[in-house]
Amino acid sequence: MSQPWPPQQPMQPAPPMQPMPPAPPMGPGYPYQPGFPPQRRGSGAKAFLLGWLISGLGASMFAGLLLASYEDLSKVGLRIMYVVFALVLALTVGAVAGKMGGPNPGAYVAPALLAMAAVFMGVCNGFVFVLLDAGGSEAFEAMMEHEPGAPAEFWWKGLKGGIALLGLAVAGGGTFGMASLTGKRNR
Template sequence: MQPPMGQPMQPMQPPGYPMPMPFPPQRRGSGVKAFLLSWLVTGFGATLFAGLLLASYEDLSKVGLRVMYVVFALVLAVAVGGIAGKTGGPNPGAYVAPALLAMFAVFMGTCNGYVFVLLDAGGTDLLESMFEHEPGAPAEFWWKGLKAGFALLGLAVAGGGVFGMASMIGKKQQ
């Protein structure tokens, strides 16, 4: 079989067969890696923040607590966003789960810090009494102790910061 007039025969190709398609482009980044590494970093960050609350609760004012909470959310957003952007590549779907994890870590770090402080200040009896009569007290502390606006601000800073940072770093990898 001869090629049509005006088209040269391709080298190393038997006549009559179409040109093979090249391999699809390699995908850069992995959403699974971004999720797993973000999970580790947010878990470490939440535990660290709870420990900081425990270490400083005697000297910490309400304003200091709010400032520390927002700064923690910002630092966590930068760390998790950098990891998610580097490992997730240019895929924006790989940034959603790390952003949600960071928001959850900000909430859980504050709640766990409250529980640690109760355990340190009042012992196990106070902690058992709190869990028996008011099991939602740590979440209530997060909402009322930080004031609702600061509580939501920390969530927004954590989630939005992770997504923005990851997008910025992921797009640079293209």
């Protein structure tokens, strides 16, 4: 008769423990221990939230600046102030997004879009603030009833189309560029 399983072997003592190999030195070639992933640097969520906060504050400040200076502001002065605002906002949001987002370029896209929206909304809200100050709530209600797109039309026509697009390009491109420089510098 054949056996269905092999016969059991008697238990033998375990082999002596071998010493572990020494850990690799921590230096420029070894930024972390083998087997552990590197620590993530930067947070896209923080870059987005702080970009949103700064863009919103910047748009509100620009609208308030338009309200404070609309009586003395010429069309050329408005256009210059708009481009300077776009540049300052781009540098500010880009620096914060780069610092918070780290070297991840994906974390710079949303802040760039937020800066572009803030440039647009700053002019549109400034138009509404000026309309409320100069004409009161009756003028605002009439505008909303007959021409609700007047703030956007003012942004396009008041800034002469090309300047309006230049401000958007400066805000978006400047934010992304500044965030890239800041993010790479913080590696």
